[in-house]
Amino acid sequence: MSDRAIALIRHDVRLQYRYGIYAAYAVIVALYVTVLLLLGGALPPWVPALIIFTDPAAVGFFFLGALMMLEKAEGVRTALAASPVSAVDYLAGKMFTLVGLSLTSCLLLVPFIHQVANPALLLVTVALTAVQYVGIGVPIALRFRTVNGYLIGSAGFLTPLIAPGFLALLEPFPLWLAVIPAVSQLRLLLMATGVVSSTTAEVTIPMIVATLAAVGAVALAHHALRGELGK
Structure with missing residues (x-):
């Protein structure tokens, strides 16, 4: 990882802390923990997997958009376009912090899940899911000018991506449905x-599907950022 990417990671951490993203996320995780503690025994067994599935999607999508809108308002990306920072450096900063946030949340929730059969599979799936939604969020965020505009408008992009995931709950499960990334991600979390x-x-x-979706999303984000940053 380049020195520029490390500097951008530090910048993202400071920005996220300054704008209360960590505080807001702590409240969200505390809410999840409360639900699992108080209602865990009464909830359908697939609820923890669903919570974990939607969490990195929300972090990668909504928090990324909010950060990019704040950067735009402060003129950060305009400055970056005139600097030696590359699209890879910029994307690495966002990926490292937001994927790390999703993994941290998952680790905090694990003790409150009644049964975790495969922790390694859980963390790998969360990481791939977070990477995909951060990647998808980049070109979508570039379409908006304000935080409120993004939070409202981007829901129209996110809903069709997440909604098919509920097909993963079908039993018996038709394996051909795994070609849909959201279905594969939730199915892996159920396992x-x-x-x-x-x-x-x-x-x-x-x-394989979840990995290809993550790789494709990163490629899409990189292409969009090269157009934005000019390199």
């Missing part, structure tokens, strides 16, 4: 939290 059993193919195919 990781011990809600459903799986064969080798039922793990491998969703993992």
